[in-house]
Amino acid sequence: MPGEYRLLTYADRDGPRAGICVADIVYDAAEVANNAHFNSVLSVLDNWNVLDESFAAFAAAGGRGLTGKPLANLTLLPPILYPGEIWAAGANYNDHISEMADETEYKAVNAKTISGGRAWHFAKTARSSVVGHESVNPLPDYSNMVDWEIELAVVIGKTASKVKAADAMDYVAGYTIANDLSARDHVVRPNIAADSPFRFDWLSHKGFDGACPIGPWITPARYVKDPHALDMKLWIDGALMQDSSTRHMIFSIGEQIEEISARATMHPGDVILTGTPSGVGFSRGIFLKAGQKLRLWIDRLGELRHSFS
Incomplete structure (x- = not known):
C-alpha cells in the first residue's frame, strides 16, 4: 500500500x-536504520518499538x-529465517470443526465447550519446517496424506510473560501468512491404545521438513486495523479450496497469547499460527501431490506461493 512498508528477508x-519494502522497492533495513546491527529481521524485532516508528516514517516519506x-x-x-518458537493452535475455527467428521481425532478438539475455556496449542519445528515464498520442496516420503491449512501467523515483537488477553495485542509486531502442512496419516501411531500418552505423533504429523511455508513478508500491526476480520483464501493449481475469514476464530489472538505466555515466556521473533478455517483436504479425502502449486492469500497481508517437487 502507498505510504506503508513491509518487513522481509531477501537473499543477497x-x-x-x-x-523494508515500500511500493515494490526494497531497501536494506540496516541502511534505513543507519545501523549495521539491524541486518536481520530478528535483530529488528528485538528493537521493534523504535524501529517500527522509524520505518513507518521512512515509508510515509516514500x-x-x-x-x-x-x-x-x-x-x-x-x-524470519529461524523463529524462536512456533506455537500452533489446534481446531480454532468454528467452520473447520463443523467440516470434520465426528469420529476423527480433530472433532471439537478446541471447542470452548470441551476445552475448559482455554486455548490449545502444539509446537512446530522452527529451523527444519520453515520455508519461504516461491519455495519448492518435496513432500515427506513417509506420508501419502499431506494436507493444507492456511493460517494467520502472528509475529511477537516484545517479550511476553503472563500477559493478559486485554493487553496482548501490544506485544504483536505484525502478521504474515503460513501453511500449517499436516501429515494426516500420522496423527496417531498404529496399534497404540487410545488412552496412551504415546499415541499421538506430533513430530510426524506437524514437524517434518518443509511443514511450515511462511511469508512473503511481515505486515506491521499498525497497518492491520482488525486482525479478526480478514478474508483468507487458498488455491491449489488454481482451484479454490479454502475461502473463509479470521472472524471464525474461536479463541482470539489475545486469548492465545495469554494462554501461551502463562506457561512459557514469548520472545521477539516467536510466531503463533492461529488456526485454519474450513476447506482442508482431510474432510474431502484429497491430499497434496508432487508438482502441485499453492497460493495463499490473506486480506492486507498479500499472497504466499509455494509448490512441491
Whole structure:
C-alpha cells in the first residue's frame, strides 16, 4: 500500500538481509536504520518499538534519500529465517470443526465447550519446517496424506510473560501468512491404545521438513486495523479450496497469547499460527501431490506461493 512498508528477508550475495519494502522497492533495513546491527529481521524485532516508528516514517516519506532494489528482482526468504518458537493452535475455527467428521481425532478438539475455556496449542519445528515464498520442496516420503491449512501467523515483537488477553495485542509486531502442512496419516501411531500418552505423533504429523511455508513478508500491526476480520483464501493449481475469514476464530489472538505466555515466556521473533478455517483436504479425502502449486492469500497481508517437487 502507498505510504506503508513491509518487513522481509531477501537473499543477497553476502547472505540473507532484512529489507523494508515500500511500493515494490526494497531497501536494506540496516541502511534505513543507519545501523549495521539491524541486518536481520530478528535483530529488528528485538528493537521493534523504535524501529517500527522509524520505518513507518521512512515509508510515509516514500523512501526518499536511499536507493532500493525492485522487489521483482529479489529472491525472498522466510521473513524470519529461524523463529524462536512456533506455537500452533489446534481446531480454532468454528467452520473447520463443523467440516470434520465426528469420529476423527480433530472433532471439537478446541471447542470452548470441551476445552475448559482455554486455548490449545502444539509446537512446530522452527529451523527444519520453515520455508519461504516461491519455495519448492518435496513432500515427506513417509506420508501419502499431506494436507493444507492456511493460517494467520502472528509475529511477537516484545517479550511476553503472563500477559493478559486485554493487553496482548501490544506485544504483536505484525502478521504474515503460513501453511500449517499436516501429515494426516500420522496423527496417531498404529496399534497404540487410545488412552496412551504415546499415541499421538506430533513430530510426524506437524514437524517434518518443509511443514511450515511462511511469508512473503511481515505486515506491521499498525497497518492491520482488525486482525479478526480478514478474508483468507487458498488455491491449489488454481482451484479454490479454502475461502473463509479470521472472524471464525474461536479463541482470539489475545486469548492465545495469554494462554501461551502463562506457561512459557514469548520472545521477539516467536510466531503463533492461529488456526485454519474450513476447506482442508482431510474432510474431502484429497491430499497434496508432487508438482502441485499453492497460493495463499490473506486480506492486507498479500499472497504466499509455494509448490512441491
